Amino acid sequence: MSAVSIEGLTVRLDGRIVLEDVWLEVEERDFLGLIGPNGGGKSTLLKAILGLVKPSSGRIRVFGRDPVAARPLVGYLPQHSIFDQRFPVKVLDVVLMGRYPRVGILRRYRTEDMEAARSALDAVGMLGLADREIGALSGGEQQRAFVARAIVSDPKLLLLDEPTAGVDVAQQREFYDLLKQLNSRMAIIMVSHDLSAISAHVEKVACLNQRLYYHGSKELTEEDLAQAYGCPIVDMIAHGIPHRVLREHR
Amino acid sequence: MNALVEEMMQYEFMKTALVAGLMLSVLCGVVGVYIVLNRIVFIGDGVAHAAFGGIGLGYLLGVDPFILALVAAVLSAAGIAAVSRSKVSEDTAIGVFLAMGMALGVLLMSMSTGYSRDLFDYLFGNILAVSWIDVRIMIVLTVVITLLALALYKEFLILSFDPHYGEALGLPVSRLKMLLLCMVAFTVVMLIKMVGIIMVIAMLTIPAAISRQHLCDLRKIIALSVVLGMIFVTSGLLVSYAFDLPSGATTIIIASAVFFASTAVSQRSAPT
Numbered sequence: 430m431s432a433v434s435i436e437g438l439t440v441r442l443d444g445r446i447v448l449e450d451v452w453l454e455v456e457e458r459d460f461l462g463l464i465g466p467n468g469g470g471k472s473t474l475l476k477a478i479l480g481l482v483k484p485s486s487g488r489i490r491v492f493g494r495d496p497v498a499a500r501p502l503v504g505y506l507p508q509h510s511i512f513d514q515r516f517p518v519k520v521l522d523v524v525l526m527g528r529y530p531r532v533g534i535l536r537r538y539r540t541e542d543m544e545a546a547r548s549a550l551d552a553v554g555m556l557g558l559a560d561r562e563i564g565a566l567s568g569g570e571q572q573r574a575f576v577a578r579a580i581v582s583d584p585k586l587l588l589l590d591e592p593t594a595g596v597d598v599a600q601q602r603e604f605y606d607l608l609k610q611l612n613s614r615m616a617i618i619m620v621s622h623d624l625s626a627i628s629a630h631v632e633k634v635a636c637l638n639q640r641l642y643y644h645g646s647k648e649l650t651e652e653d654l655a656q657a658y659g660c661p662i663v664d665m666i667a668h669g670i671p672h673r674v675l676r677e678h679r
Numbered sequence: 680m681n682a683l684v685e686e687m688m689q690y691e692f693m694k695t696a697l698v699a700g701l702m703l704s705v706l707c708g709v710v711g712v713y714i715v716l717n718r719i720v721f722i723g724d725g726v727a728h729a730a731f732g733g734i735g736l737g738y739l740l741g742v743d744p745f746i747l748a749l750v751a752a753v754l755s756a757a758g759i760a761a762v763s764r765s766k767v768s769e770d771t772a773i774g775v776f777l778a779m780g781m782a783l784g785v786l787l788m789s790m791s792t793g794y795s796r797d798l799f800d801y802l803f804g805n806i807l808a809v810s811w812i813d814v815r816i817m818i819v820l821t822v823v824i825t826l827l828a829l830a831l832y833k834e835f836l837i838l839s840f841d842p843h844y845g846e847a848l849g850l851p852v853s854r855l856k857m858l859l860l861c862m863v864a865f866t867v868v869m870l871i872k873m874v875g876i877i878m879v880i881a882m883l884t885i886p887a888a889i890s891r892q893h894l895c896d897l898r899k900i901i902a903l904s905v906v907l908g909m910i911f912v913t914s915g916l917l918v919s920y921a922f923d924l925p926s927g928a929t930t931i932i933i934a935s936a937v938f939f940a941s942t943a944v945s946q947r948s949a950p951t
Binding site: 505 | 830845848849894
């Protein structure tokens, strides 16, 4: 069964077409990089997979289910989580939030939830910081904590929206290694505008600019990118090693 | 000091005032922390002022003004939430509801007779005028709201920290927010009795703000806010009795003084 199956998805927000006739299949162990210009609908596509945005037409199935019904199977890392950096909450409590779909309303977290939170923190190498306040961590550490929150319910699909924003280059490398490990257990869809990172670390790439220009592999052609971005491209990915991909443009 | 307390407690209205004040401290501690964390301080202020419309209507109809104040508070909370979901910004919505409620209250009160004496109490509070019936209502509300906050602790934590992520988790975000606003509305109306419409916001925010300067565990912050509220209310009553001052204003002045002292201390101890 496909992790995600999207057939002819069109989404309108405030009367504007954000996604148009998108077709996409993501298999169970896929690691898909989603690139495209700002406002191209990348975040909206993730939200549609989560059932947060309703299709104007077309159909989305997540593990064969309706997106809302499939939420317990999906982990989500929102784009640069906007939160009060002085918010009084410990890292462990932030990770526990990810157990909510399993625990449900009005029920308390139990020992098994605590254990799941600890092992998720362990998986991202953050167990030692479990009792620290979230605002006291560096950008990279916070991002790891949010990944732990996204995987704490043992999802089969992980959706990451610009996960490396605010993470320095040294930490980014470790971060992609972590994602590679996680990929052995779950499908991953990662939105990014970092083309070089995408092509170095993911298996498949798709370009989204209202329409989806999907590619089975990360070998992009100049025409593909030009089509998706609607602007000229230079220095294509050569021999699997990306150089400069975009020419200066407005 | 002991003699003063003994003398004070001979008066029935002082005992009632103290019990009411302690109950309200619990409400302020629990609800105030969520108000501060959710950054809805000015919704609380708007709701307090809008409640005045209900008070005016109660006067005109001869119904208990606080029952209608509750209705007006809940309706304006819902109104602010609904209007700010449209293209109107939240602070604009608050401003309109705040002014409209006050204007309605003044108009309606002016139509009934003998309003000016009580008007002062509504604006600036008079905890000495609280009756035992009021105290019973406060106890019930405090118990219900505290139990709700305890039962929904994990949900309110997600709502306050990151509502967008909460939505992705399947948390009923808009219903929880509405529930929180109702809790705010009820608390605000009860507080009007103690400190009056204009100073409600101080009792809701100051204890929570001080606690947050020194603690980082949400449960402890709530607990300290409750304790601080109790200290402010008790000392406010004592000082106002000793020097024959208005109790609401005295309480707020004490709370503000502690807030500034606490801010100075936490600035000094902070590394930056």
